[in-house]
Amino acid sequence: MDLQLAGKTAFVSGSTRGIGLAVARGLLTEGASxxxxxxxxxxxxxxxxxxxxxxxxxEVTGLVADLADADQVRGLQDPLAEVDVLVxxxxxxxxxxxxxxxxxxxxxxxxxxxxxxxxxxxxxLPHMLARGWGRILFIGTESSVNVPADMVHYGATKAAAxxxxxxxxxxxxxxxxxxxxxxxxxxxxxxxxxxxxxVAEAQSVPEDELKAAIGAGNATSLLQRFLxxxxxxxxxxxxxxxxxxxxxxxxxxxxGGVLTSVL
Numbered sequence: 678m679d680l681q682l683a684g685k686t687a688f689v690s691g692s693t694r695g696i697g698l699a700v701a702r703g704l705l706t707e708g709a710s711x712x713x714x715x716x717x718x719x720x721x722x723x724x725x726x727x728x729x730x731x732x733x734x735x736e737v738t739g740l741v742a743d744l745a746d747a748d749q750v751r752g753l754q755d756p757l758a759e760v761d762v763l764v765x766x767x768x769x770x771x772x773x774x775x776x777x778x779x780x781x782x783x784x785x786x787x788x789x790x791x792x793x794x795x796x797x798x799x800x801x802l803p804h805m806l807a808r809g810w811g812r813i814l815f816i817g818t819e820s821s822v823n824v825p826a827d828m829v830h831y832g833a834t835k836a837a838a839x840x841x842x843x844x845x846x847x848x849x850x851x852x853x854x855x856x857x858x859x860x861x862x863x864x865x866x867x868x869x870x871x872x873x874x875x876v877a878e879a880q881s882v883p884e885d886e887l888k889a890a891i892g893a894g895n896a897t898s899l900l901q902r903f904l905x906x907x908x909x910x911x912x913x914x915x916x917x918x919x920x921x922x923x924x925x926x927x928x929x930x931x932x933g934g935v936l937t938s939v940l
Contacts, residue, residue: 680918683708687917688753688760688801690714690744690793691767693724695866696816699910700764700917701737702728707914710736712756714767716743744793745785750800757800761808762917765794765838766816770831770868778830790834791841798845802854811854812917815842816909819862819932839928846926855925859913862932863895865903899934 682704689701693715705711705728713728715721721739728737740756742749744767757763769789773782798813805811821839824832839858846856863869865888873891877884892902912931915921930936 678920680707680915680920682762682914682918685709685761686712686759687762687764688712688714688740688757688797689764689766690797692764693717693720695868696861696864696906696909696913697764697766698724698728699906700766700816700913702731703907703910703914704762704764704917705732705735705737707918708735709762709917711738712760713737713739714742714744715739716741744797745788747792747796750793750796753797754800757797758804760801761805761810762812762814763797763801764814764816764913764917765797767793768816768818768835770828772827772872773830774827775829783830786830786834787837790831791837794838795841798841798856802845802848805854806849806852809853810919812921813842813845813854813856814913814917815839815856815858816913817842817858817860817928819860819930819935822860822928822936822938843926843928849925853922855916855921857916857921857924857926858928859909859916860928860930860932860936861909862898862900862904862930862935863892864906864909866906869903895935897935897937902933904931904933 687704687709691697692701692713701711713724718741721741725739818835820832821835842858877887909931
């Protein structure tokens with residue numbers, strides 16, 4: 678299926694690795710021009726080079742910015758005015774006991790997981806509405822619906838981002854602009870892979886064995902394994918395309934069946 682993304686320009690936040698990079702690769706493969714983003718110039722350059730090698734005919738550039746910093750986001754005003762597709766992917770997570778999460782930690786999580794999407798969308802949405810077409814997509818998580826006890830800070834801030842997405846969609850009524858969220862399930866991203874590698878080393882067990890055991894040990898997962906970032910990205914790329922014109926204000930699941938309730 679041609680997703681009709683040729684000629685579109687997309688900005689993907691936090692896209693030097695993991696789901697963000699997979700989304701960027703999918704958009705680039707479908708013909709969109711893609712702007713990558715990360716906090717580290719070397720990381721952004723490496724990701725641009727990697728995607729350029731994978732899709733030599735594609736147009737991929739990078740912008741360095743810490744999206745938790747309001748001033749740095751304001752510096753993206755000009756490029757954000759030109760994008761047709763905004764993918765709010767950047768996020769931060771860690772397993773941490775509720776009592777150990779400080780006020781400063783909460784503020785950092787809120788700035789990264791919520792305010793980055795608020796600020797980027799505030800820059801991009803008016804121009805999309807003026808042009809008459811656009812896509813804003815939030816890469817969310819099943820943890821925003823079923824908040825983990827050991828990541829209350831993460832689940833709560835991602836729930837707030839889900840609410841922002843739903844509210845923004847109501848501003849697009851009667852237009853060809855849509856705002857949606859992808860609810861991903863447990864995904865073997867770079868951060869998860871590093872955490873499992875550390876635990877495997879500490880417990881002197883093979884990493885693949887521990888990965889499989891954790892995936893299969895999720896009682897509500899129908900897949901009984903970790904998702905690959907590309908599996909979440911494939912749904913995101915579709916929702917970013919003109920083909921998804923009838924989907925707006927939705928929380929669409931790519932969760933492997935982890936969530937047992939209907940949204």
